[in-house]
Amino acid sequence: MGAKTTYKHTVDTQNVDFTLRATVDSICQAIFNTAGVDAMGRGFGLDSLSENKRSWVLSRFAVEMDYRPKQYADYGVTTWVNTNTRMLSTRNFELHNSEGECFARSVSQWCMIDFERRVPINLEEMYDAFREHMCDCPSPCEPPRKVVGVVPTQQVVHKVVYSDIDFNCHVNTMRYIGLMIDMLPIDYMREERVFRLDIHFMHECRLGQTLTVGYEQRENLSLFEVKADDGTVACRASIEWR
């Protein structure tokens, strides 16, 4: 069985907002970087997958944060994979401050695609390669929720530009998160708030497309839906303020 592994991060100057605390998207970036490095070290990272024209694609993601750490703070991201179904691999994360206290928990679900044939890979076929890396520990929080029925009351139009895209020329995950958080009243970020973010991805968006980011506030829930110009839903997300 595989073990949990911990990677160190620091809140650098470029990771903070006007309150001098880490932005949500910079913490998510640290989580995804950790996933990438850990998978690479275990032989199923993007580097070795791409040799077979395969890639991991993030399907759903949830993160709970008790607070956002301050500028220059060190923190650790501990990660482990505990479930592989036919279509989804579940990777978990726990974030600890330098005193060892857990301040954030995350569960991510990934599918593997053949990017030439544009089809998903049955992960059960790869079970032998994965077995030794699976860790028999429960997820640290509820798995990502499905977000439905968003009825936007505010909308922002965003043309996908150079700085939004990743090496696949798709809008990158942190950019979606950033676009959504930019729509919130500024007080949600000015004050320290405990929250849970759920996001699920349906369609990739590309350079030159025009996105409509819709936002609805429903009591303690901030709901988001990103649509492409052809009407397809790119992703939906919710932030539950606790």
Add this chain to the structure above:
Amino acid sequence: MGAKTTYKHTVDTQNVDFTLRATVDSICQAIFNTAGVDAMGRGFGLDSLSENKRSWVLSRFAVEMDYRPKQYADYGVTTWVNTNTRMLSTRNFELHNSEGECFARSVSQWCMIDFERRVPINLEEMYDAFREHMCDCPSPCEPPRKVVGVVPTQQVVHKVVYSDIDFNCHVNTMRYIGLMIDMLPIDYMREERVFRLDIHFMHECRLGQTLTVGYEQRENLSLFEVKADDGTVACRASIEWR
């Protein structure tokens, strides 16, 4: 006399564009982080200045890049201050790859302001504090040029949001650079090109303001002008493609 000091940086996953090379704004961020850390170590960083209600404000900036380093590449940023006039302090930078080859050069000019009284500080008054940190070495490239006479043929409107602002609630420098580069034809970033960027700042922009980013291509010059909604020019910039 002061000496040149070198700080190490790495091109992380979040610093690259779709070509897997460092973005211009991530390299500029490394340059400004280096300036911040070096000034702090010498006792005239933002930490000690703020105790006297003072701050450094970037007035003009130039950077020349022979190429943008690849993902995971290590590089060094060497910095030194060589001139203080009454109004401007000049800080220089040379960037070297892990083989020690210089691949970028930069000159920045800063003024110091009293942020309560909103007035500039005469740097000659502080000469005694600066003297031991001045380095008798020439700047590595031509100082920042004044950019005038931009006649935009394309414009993009951008509302200043949460993710654009720094701890002063002003639009941060990297965001201006990012907004301008996002207007270029994508081929300028797809291919490796030698360039020089000059930017000079006139007015600060704040959360909630609406910016108009104008772009004009004049032979090998990309020219930019950012205006606030009250008509004031926030900054002008040029990129010379060599």
